[in-house]
Amino acid sequence: MSQSIKYHHGNLKAELVSAALALLDEQGIEGVGIRQIARRVGVAHSAPANHFKNKQALFTALATQCFADLNCLLDEQVSPALDLSAAVHGICQCLLNYALTSPHRYSLMWRKDCVDTQNAELDAAMETVYQKLLSVLASHTQAKQVDIESQAIAIWSLIHGYVSLRLDGSLGKGQDDITGSDRSNAIVSVLLEGLL
């Protein structure tokens, strides 16, 4: 019967995920606990065990969802018609934006100690994002000394490092606003200059 609370209400798994994401956004990774989530959804503390065998399994599902979301954002925001430089800048911009908007989600995505690194869906979701960067580089075939994979790793490292440092405040207190991606743009430009 619609969304009334049934003993088996059928979509508890989905509700657990969404409650967990809300908790993650509000309180960070440390605030996300099985019992806490169950409490929020209004089920017994042990109910989630039927849908996620582990806390790790839950985190894995969350991270997978986050990568999928990020992938959607990339599809929306970086058109395949752009030239190389614009596309790479777009990807970086998109990543930075996502991280600043949902810092705890971004953190979780890289917390390999919370996640099942063997999980097929998570791997696929990660790989999809990474392939997006690779395909951008490949589509604009530039004859250059550096192979495409090295280029991708360089870009990936640079933006991930910059985002990580900004997220945990290791960079100076300057440019805190989302639009203040001037620094990010400048840095990416510098790298591209050496790359292309």
Added chain:
Amino acid sequence: MSQSIKYHHGNLKAELVSAALALLDEQGIEGVGIRQIARRVGVAHSAPANHFKNKQALFTALATQCFADLNCLLDEQVSPALDLSAAVHGICQCLLNYALTSPHRYSLMWRKDCVDTQNAELDAAMETVYQKLLSVLASHTQAKQVDIESQAIAIWSLIHGYVSLRLDGSLGKGQDDITGSDRSNAIVSVLLEGLL
């Protein structure tokens, strides 16, 4: 009497730190717990509270120690007489080496959720390392469009990102050996090419 276990054995704080570091190296951050450390040192579960008011305070001390260690390594391994490119490569090499040798220590250094980000000593230890990079860039004054701080952030981001990705296995399974820093060197070179 020498190192026999006294009620006040005087150096328990230091012993706690070293036991914690050992535990960190062996089991990772999640394996480091107040009671576990106390057990290993052979004191009551609540003894550490006299020396560290918090688990966070303990982690802060550990991270500070790690930054100090890294700083020593930098002093040893990157001579101030080198030219710019060699110095930057040396710093990156040193960082990568430290991270691959002590992965859990490196992780802890950036786990701002485990650490008191307001702590003065930790801040100073971090700043000392960062200043080392800045001073290298400043000493070889190159007339270039990018200001020194942006250059430093770019380099810092790139190497931190690359190291982080390697540590949690997000890069392909290639080049796993410590000496296999070819990729790292290549990437840093590319960045420097655009930078200088």
Added chain:
DNA sequence: AGTAAAAATGGACGGTGTCAATTTTGAGTC
């Protein structure tokens, strides 16, 4: 209708960090 599997429940176990009251030790003072 009857049965078997899935889903949700409450209770228990061992573990954690932190707090409080207590006992032991060490150093400094009369």
Added chain:
DNA sequence: GACTCAAAATTGACACCGTCCATTTTTACT
């Protein structure tokens, strides 16, 4: 050298947590 007092270490308690278990309820299928 006895006394004091603060620091250091002890035991115990509390509220959490993740995980397992036996039990009850619901659903789906024959």
